[in-house]
Amino acid sequence: MEDTLRRRVLVVSSSPRPDGNSRALGEALLEGAQEAGHEGDLADLNDVMRGGFLRDCRRCRRADGSCSIEDDFEAFLRDRVAPADAIVYATPLYWYGTAAVLKNYFDRMVCFISGSYPHHEAMTAGLTGKRSALLLSSEERFPGAALGVIAQLQEVSRYLHHEFVGVVNGIGNKRGEVALDPLDPLAAARDLGRRMFDLYYSDFDIASVRPNAVWARAASNAHDVAVGVYEDV
Numbered sequence: 001m002e003d004t005l006r007r008r009v010l011v012v013s014s015s016p017r018p019d020g021n022s023r024a025l026g027e028a029l030l031e032g033a034q035e036a037g038h039e040g041d042l043a044d045l046n047d048v049m050r051g052g053f054l055r056d057c058r059r060c061r062r063a064d065g066s067c068s069i070e071d072d073f074e075a076f077l078r079d080r081v082a083p084a085d086a087i088v089y090a091t092p093l094y095w096y097g098t099a100a101v102l103k104n105y106f107d108r109m110v111c112f113i114s115g116s117y118p119h120h121e122a123m124t125a126g127l128t129g130k131r132s133a134l135l136l137s138s139e140e141r142f143p144g145a146a147l148g149v150i151a152q153l154q155e156v157s158r159y160l161h162h163e164f165v166g167v168v169n170g171i172g173n174k175r176g177e178v179a180l181d182p183l184d185p186l187a188a189a190r191d192l193g194r195r196m197f198d199l200y201y202s203d204f205d206i207a208s209v210r211p212n213a214v215w216a217r218a219a220s221n222a223h224d225v226a227v228g229v230y231e232d233v
């Protein structure tokens with residue numbers, strides 16, 4: 001059954017190249033999300049996080065516990081990340097990790113979810129319980145090259161109670177070259193955007209109650225949807 005609710009998707013773009021490959025993947029994902037009737041928005045972290053890296057919080061926090069780094073990050077978390085139903089991280093692969101500004105995004109988020117921040121309960125509620133996905137551009141196709149970033153985003157998602165529903169890795173080096181990748185990652189990103197809220201998400205543990213087939217058609221020749229969403233299959 002398709003999810004027809006209108007939702008908000010925020011692409012958090014981190015490449016210092018504003019016309020680069022990972023951003024092209026982000027824009028393609030937004031096209032798909034909009035085709036599916038959702039609202040889409042892209043933010044460039046390089047415009048937001050101008051105040052630098054995380055510092056020693058004991059020296060850096062103001063007396064009331066708020067962050068003293070002067071840039072738009074607090075407002076960005078509150079006004080754009082918190083209202084979104086899905087956060088999509090777009091990053092180039094840099095030395096087998098994310099772009100530095102995306103790591104800084106996670107590092108500095110700590111200041112707003114820790115107990116000393118005056119609005120930490122509201123902020124924590126706003127930052128949790130979404131869907132998430134990763135759009136990665138890299139020169140190398142070797143699957144292991146992307147594993148560090150995938151593992152980090154999967155753990156970040158688990159920590160934030162996000163359902164990590166997809167990864168698209170586009171190959172290219174020159175600006176926009178990802179469009180020439182024969183596996184067509186732009187189409188894959190568009191498709192992920194379209195299905196962002198429909199995709200069957202599974203993250204089982206030993207206590208999970210579930211049927212032994214994933215797709216209803218395998219279980220009962222019924223519909224081609226994940227059976228986990230129906231109690232009676």
Ligand SMILES: Cc1cc2nc3c(=O)[nH]c(=O)nc-3n(C[C@H](O)[C@H](O)[C@H](O)COP(=O)(O)O)c2cc1C
Binds near residue numbers: 020093
């Ligand atoms: C500092 C730096 C480090 C990079 N490290 C890697 C790497 O470890 N593996 C890889 O496949 N490509 C690496 N690349 C290539 C980029 O991932 C590739 O050009 C990507 O498409 C850039 O995406 P963008 O256009 O969104 O910036 C690196 C590029 C730069 C500038």
